Amino acid sequence: MLISNKQIAIVGGGPGGLTLAQLLQLKGANVKVYERDLNKDARVQGSPLDMHEESGMVALRKANLVAEFEKNVRVGADKKIIVNEHAEIIFSDHSNNPAEDLANAPIRPEIDRGMLRKVFLQSLQPETVVGTVILFR
Numbered sequence: 001m002l003i004s005n006k007q008i009a010i011v012g013g014g015p016g017g018l019t020l021a022q023l024l025q026l027k028g029a030n031v032k033v034y035e036r037d038l039n040k041d042a043r044v045q046g047s048p049l050d051m052h053e054e055s056g057m058v059a060l061r062k063a064n065l066v067a068e069f070e071k072n073v074r075v076g077a078d079k080k081i082i083v084n085e086h087a088e089i090i091f092s093d094h095s096n097n098p099a100e101d102l103a104n105a106p107i108r109p110e111i112d113r114g115m116l117r118k119v120f121l122q123s124l125q126p127e128t129v130v131g132t133v134i135l136f137r
């Protein structure tokens with residue numbers, strides 16, 4: 001196989017690099033991810049990501065991470081309320097029941113980027129992600 005007996009280097013431990021690393025490890029590849037952040041808490045990761053059915057969710061399914069993802073989803077974060085100039089609601093897709101669940105609601109469930117990174121780091125083999133001088137933990 002193309003990936004056997006090779007060491008694969010991925011530059012960048014964002015969602016793209018970590019997904020690729022996970023998919024390659026599931027195929028038995030020898031992978032290292034080189035990330036410039038000194039550790040997973042080095043900076044705020046930015047706005048939440050919404051997962052589209054045809055892209056992000058496909059990748060999570062292939063990476064066997066849907067269950068872990070669902071545990072950490074921000075339920076309801078994809079909901080919208082639109083009000084007019086009098087603050088009257090003209091559109092809302094909030095349900096009356098806040099105890100919604102993934103089966104009923106979000107078509108594009110949202111997750112914090114830091115949490116998504118954590119989900120990947122927990123599933124990757126230890127010491128997969130390395131920095132320039134210290135191991136990424």
Ligand SMILES: Cc1cc2nc3c(=O)[nH]c(=O)nc-3n(C[C@H](O)[C@H](O)[C@H](O)COP(=O)(O)OP(=O)(O)OC[C@H]3O[C@@H](n4cnc5c(N)ncnc54)[C@H](O)[C@@H]3O)c2cc1C
Binds near residue numbers: 013015035036048056
């Ligand atoms: C405001 C905003 C909102 C978004 N919302 C969504 C959304 O809701 N849903 C969605 O699917 N997408 C969304 N996106 C797009 C999404 O953020 C990107 O598609 C995704 O982050 C790309 O992942 P990546 O791993 O390729 O790159 P990045 O997320 O940019 O990660 C790159 C990583 O590489 C590291 N790095 C960079 N240079 C080096 C180097 N030289 N050496 C070592 N490490 C390096 C960085 O520290 C970083 O960790 C949004 C983007 C923005 C800007």
